[in-house]
Structures are given as C-alpha cells and as structure tokens.
Amino acid sequence: MESHPHIFEIQDISFSYPDGKTVLENFSFHLHYGQKAGLIGHNGSGKTTLLHLLMGLLTPTAGSIRILGEKMESEKDFKKMRPKLGFVFQNADDQLFSPTVLEDVAFGPLNLGKSPKEAKEIALQTLESLDLNGFEKRISYKLSGGEKKLVSIATVLAMDPEVLLLDEPTTGLDMDTREHIIQILNKLDKSFLIVSHEYDFLARTTRDFFGMQKGKIMYYGDSSALHTHTHIHPLGETPHRHNGIAAQEHPHDGHDHAHEGHVHTHEDDQ
Numbered sequence: 001m002e003s004h005p006h007i008f009e010i011q012d013i014s015f016s017y018p019d020g021k022t023v024l025e026n027f028s029f030h031l032h033y034g035q036k037a038g039l040i041g042h043n044g045s046g047k048t049t050l051l052h053l054l055m056g057l058l059t060p061t062a063g064s065i066r067i068l069g070e071k072m073e074s075e076k077d078f079k080k081m082r083p084k085l086g087f088v089f090q091n092a093d094d095q096l097f098s099p100t101v102l103e104d105v106a107f108g109p110l111n112l113g114k115s116p117k118e119a120k121e122i123a124l125q126t127l128e129s130l131d132l133n134g135f136e137k138r139i140s141y142k143l144s145g146g147e148k149k150l151v152s153i154a155t156v157l158a159m160d161p162e163v164l165l166l167d168e169p170t171t172g173l174d175m176d177t178r179e180h181i182i183q184i185l186n187k188l189d190k191s192f193l194i195v196s197h198e199y200d201f202l203a204r205t206t207r208d209f210f211g212m213q214k215g216k217i218m219y220y221g222d223s224s225a226l227h228t229h230t231h232i233h234p235l236g237e238t239p240h241r242h243n244g245i246a247a248q249e250h251p252h253d254g255h256d257h258a259h260e261g262h263v264h265t266h267e268d269d270q
C-alpha cells in the first residue's frame with residue numbers, strides 16, 4: 001500500500017547536543033516509499049544522531065520532520081508514529097528486555113492492542129518466517145550476540161512496521177548470521193534505511209546509498225557501486241586516484257562510488 005510518496009522528509013534541521021556540539025546544521029534528507037537505502041559515513045558524522053531524530057528520541061532545534069506525510073511536532077506525534085517505524089538498535093540489549101524470546105517478540109503486537117493469543121500467534125509466525133523456529137522458549141539474555149540481533153529484528157517485524165531503521169546491524173556478527181540477515185532483508189517487502197560501515201553488506205541489501213560527512217549528505221548513489229578493495233569496474237580502463245588518497249588506482253566506469261573508508265564523486269578526482 002502506497003499512501004505517501006515519502007516515508008521521511010527532513011527539511012533543514014539542525015541539532016546540537018546539550019554540551020553544545022552541533023552535529024547537524026540545515027540538514028535535509030528524504031527516503032521515499034519503497035526505497036531500500038544505506039547510510040555510510042565516518043565515525044562521528046552524525047548517522048546515529050539522525051536515526052534518533054527520525055525516531056523522535058532527540059528533538060531538532062530547527063527545521064521540520066515529516067513522516068508518512070505527517071508533520072512531527074511533539075512527542076505525541078512520534079508516539080503515534082513509532083509503531084510504524086521499526087528501529088533495530090545497534091546494541092541488541094537495548095531491544096530485548098523480557099525473560100523469553102516469545103515474550104520479547106509478542107511485546108510489540110500486545111502493545112498495539114492484540115490479544116495475548118493473537119500476539120503469541122504473530123510472534124510464532126514471525127520467528128518461523130525468519131527461520132527461528134524453536135527460539136520462542138529460549139531465554140533472551142542467554143542468546144548469543146548474533147541470535148540476539150536476529151531476535152531483535154523479529155521483535156520489530158512482529159509489529160509490521162512501514163519502514164525499518166537498522167543501526168549497524170552486522171557489528172560483531174559471524175558470516176553465517178550476517179548472511180542470514182542479508183536473506184531476511186532481501187525477502188522483505190518494506191522500505192529500510194541501514195546505517196553501516198560494511199560496504200559489501202550494503203551492496204547486497206540496498207539499492208541506494210547516502211554518504212554522510214560532518215553532518216551533511218555529501219554523496220548519493222547506486223549501492224551496486226559500493227565495494228571494498230578488490231574489484232573491476234564494468235566499463236573503462238582509466239586509472240584514477242581516490243580523492244587525494246594516494247595510489248589506489250584501478251579501472252572504473254566513471255560512476256560516483258564508495259570504497260572502504262571513504263566515498264567520492266568523480267568531480268573530486270584530479
């Protein structure tokens with residue numbers, strides 16, 4: 001169901017932490033309906049701050065935030081909107097707080113007004129759809145880090161949100177769990193925004209990427225152009241230098257793209 005062209009419309013927002021540090025200034029960003037996007041950028045560039053602003057966990061000092069067409073002006077607005085925004089925290093311990101996995105996954109649906117029986121059914125179906133059958137009886141705090149991340153995603157999907165926001169979902173995961181998350185995201189018919197430093201992960205899960213630097217979106221591109229060191233670009237043999245970073249020469253097709261550690265546009269090439 002597409003009722004709004006944009007999931008998020010952020011216009012000219014500014015935000016500073018109480019200690020006075022300005023993280024975002026006149027910042028604008030749009031995520032349209034159905035978009036699967038990655039957000040990359042250096043440590044401290046403001047990615048987590050942006051996600052927290054989108055969730056209403058922080059309040060901008062200026063500018064406007066519209067979500068699904070509605071202007072977010074108060075905690076009341078965000079409270080109403082939050083069930084539609086599935087936020088997967090960087091640290092799964094911030095997401096899981098019930099004794100068992102079943103209670104954790106049923107918590108959202110219960111909160112949305114489902115009966116205990118319905119909530120249990122939704123929780124079991126959600127676990128099954130993520131290949132987590134049998135997890136329902138597990139003790140949440142005894143799960144491994146990777147299992148906690150998968151169950152965190154289940155707690156969010158059980159609420160059937162309009163959009164998922166994932167903050168560094170692959171941190172500390174082994175290859176199998178990372179692969180499992182890639183499969184989950186690829187099967188998902190939802191919009192999402194993933195903050196990650198893992199370019200290959202974003203290339204396999206998203207279609208677009210935004211590159212953030214010092215509180216600004218500096219780049220926008222096609223995620224298939226995201227990759228780590230070893231690659232051959234599909235066209236052209238022209239060697240180039242990356243944005244003043246020494247001697248990483250390789251052939252490419254002239255698209256704006258990103259490499260591990262930095263993003264660049266070809267206008268920047270010399």
Ligand SMILES: Nc1ncnc2c1ncn2[C@@H]1O[C@H](COP(=O)(O)OP(=O)(O)OP(=O)(O)O)[C@@H](O)[C@H]1O
Nearest residue numbers: 017019021023041042043044045046047048049050
């Ligand atoms: N609670 C806070 N109080 C003061 N400054 C903060 C607070 N949280 C974050 N910051 C600062 O705001 C800036 C942006 O932080 P943020 O966590 O949004 O960056 P990030 O892009 O998510 O970084 P990372 O990739 O390291 O997670 C950083 O300089 C950080 O030190």
